[in-house]
């Protein structure tokens with residue numbers, strides 16, 4: 122179990138992280154979200170033991186995670202960290218990179234394990250390719266597989282699918298998160314992408330102003346977003362009478378007090394996102410058809 126108690130950290134004088142406390146059970150998936158600069162990457166690095174804390178403690182079971190003041194070599198065997206920049210060995214192949222840290226004394230096991238991980242990150246056809254010739258997204262997948270090679274108990278992932286194209290992203294995400302769950306590996310993932318969270322995370326932590334703004338299951342935070350920051354992570358939203366409503370919760374009706382003028386319509390596949398205006402205030406709602414700018418409409422909250 123990961124226990125983070127009252128963590129405070131600053132690079133220089135001002136704190137980047139304050140009062141951070143949370144737990145994660147073995148096998149749990151915890152998503153860290155927040156705006157750019159809110160401290161997500163810093164939190165992962167601090168959890169990894171890359172920096173010394175100003176205050177607080179981090180434990181993985183009975184081990185306290187300590188920074189460079191206390192450890193000559195950063196990191197622990199039970200924990201792996203996949204950064205946004207991945208430092209791979211460019212002149213050897215994908216499978217050699219992944220197998221690099223596996224024991225040479227058990228060649229069959231090493232081969233089996235390497236192949237298994239290559240399949241998890243869907244790189245089978247590139248197994249014999251030198252890493253230097255791979256695309257950014259392919260390198261990111263090698264870095265993920267390499268971090269999993271020695272079966273960590275906990276893995277810290279910083280934007281793990283940010284370089285992966287949309288064609289691959291969905292299946293890769295399912296494959297990696299399923300592998301982590303099946304193997305009871307605790308996963309702390311920093312992300313901007315709600316698709317990395319919904320359907321996978323057991324807990325979601327929202328960082329804002331150097332602190333944890335909220336912490337709950339993705340379902341609770343999606344259904345009851347208490348702040349615009351949380352709602353904006355999930356999609357377009359509106360604030361009506363101090364309540365937050367997503368675009369799909371509004372509909373066009375024949376008559377209502379919410380009379381607006383359409384300003385834009387955006388094609389979204391199975392619906393259009395319509396932007397409408399009233400006295401300079403903009404609202405967004407989903408509609409099955411496009412609406413012409415200038416169309417007068419009445420909106421209501423769906424029952």
Ligand SMILES: Nc1ncnc2c1ncn2[C@@H]1O[C@H](COP(=O)(O)OP(=O)(O)OP(=O)(O)O)[C@@H](O)[C@H]1O
Nearest residue numbers: 132133137155156157158159160161162163164311
């Ligand atoms: N090595 C560093 N030295 C000093 N300040 C830093 C360093 N790294 C990050 N910061 C600052 O710490 C704050 C948090 O940065 P961090 O990279 O953790 O944010 P983030 O939420 O991961 O952002 P992003 O989503 O853009 O990756 C920012 O204000 C950043 O400028």
